[in-house]
Amino acid sequence: MKRWMALFLVAAMALSLAACGGGGGNAPSGGGNTGGTPNSPDQAQEPLKYVFVHSATLGSQSFADVVDKGLKEAAADFGAEYSIIENVETSAVADTLRTVIATGSDLVIIAVNTWNDPLMEVAKEYPDFPFAVLDADGTGGLSESCKNIYEVSYREHESAFLNGVFCALMSKTGKVAQLQGGDGGTMVRFNSGFRAGAKYVLGEDPSTAVVGFTDVNKGYETAMLYYNQGYDWLACCAAGSNLGAFQASQELGGDNYICGAADGQFHLMPDRIVCSQVKTIDKVGYNYIKGIVETGNFKGGQWDVLGTQEGGVDLIFNEDNAELMKIIPEETMAAYKSIRDKVISGEIVVPSSPEEVEGFTLRYEK
Secondary structure: OEOOHHHHHHHHHHHHHHOOOOOOOOOOOOOOEOOOOOOOOOOOEOOOEEEEEOOOOOOOOOHHHHHHHHHHHHHHHHOOEEEEEOOOOHHHHHHHHHHHHHOOOOEEEEOOOOOHHHHHHHHHHOOOOOEEEOOOOOOOHHHHHOOOEEEEEEOHHHHHHHHHHHHHHHOOOOOEEEEEOOOOOHHHHHHHHHHHHHHHHHOOOOEEEEOOOOOHHHHHHHHHHHHHOOOOEEEEEOHHHHHHHHHHHHHHOOOOEEEEOOOOOHHHOOOOEEEEEEEOHHHHHHHHHHHHHHHOEOOOOOEEEEOOOOOOEEEEEOOOOHHHHOOOOHHHHHHHHHHHHHHHHOOOOOOOOHHHHHOOOOOOOO
């Protein structure tokens, strides 16, 4: 990361006045700024040092894996120093962040949207130190309150809507369902979008079930229950619990299809997972680091909201399995793409809450 001492002094003074509460905090070790003024291209470079702090463990099929992928690639491409602290409990967040800052890191990256209180506590103590929340709660409150926090949230309901639409279009029984990891936070948007998408095509609400994020057995048992009741398309957004649902689809075979999430998860069950609703959080993380290295801008005090139009969320298909893709009739894919275009253009405004789903009256016309 480029360094410039004079700019560091100016940025530090400005941030101490502009950032939320507190004072006397340490600035990034290399003198990066949370505002937007690029560092001098004529100065010697030192590697950007950033740390990803998360509540999950890598390999758990959570978004932590997707974020890690993008940040790791950025470190390799831009010569940065990257490390990750996994499995952090909420009670330990504040002290963990303080420790990271004390080690001389330039930036902390978070992808947990339930850590607002401890994050803001530390952000106020260190108003010159930049934080990035790549999966925020969707309110914009962090960046509004603290000018050293950059946050990104997503219109997850749009990708979930597309998932609901596709499942409903493909269903031979007219019975589709969603398996959720939880019933709060971003799961509200996932659930609302899927319900609206299926309702748009079928005219009635689909079924949904909460199976937890790490309960493979519950994922399996719930999926089996649905399939045995005639549900032929299931959409999963339950992290590690998805693995159980995938296994159920594999065991039953036939018309009992499944959809994934996270990074697509196609490699986990390539013959059964037809499509996956995704957040391109790996690309968001990669491009964020790229921007810092190239401009010195940490985007502090900024909130970006990404949907289908911006490429932040989407429904992707298992294009590596041509045989599996043959189950999708051409007219069905054409209908799906037409609906997707309407979401991108804004002709269809996707509900993001249960209340909005109840008032959603648009219906698909063949």
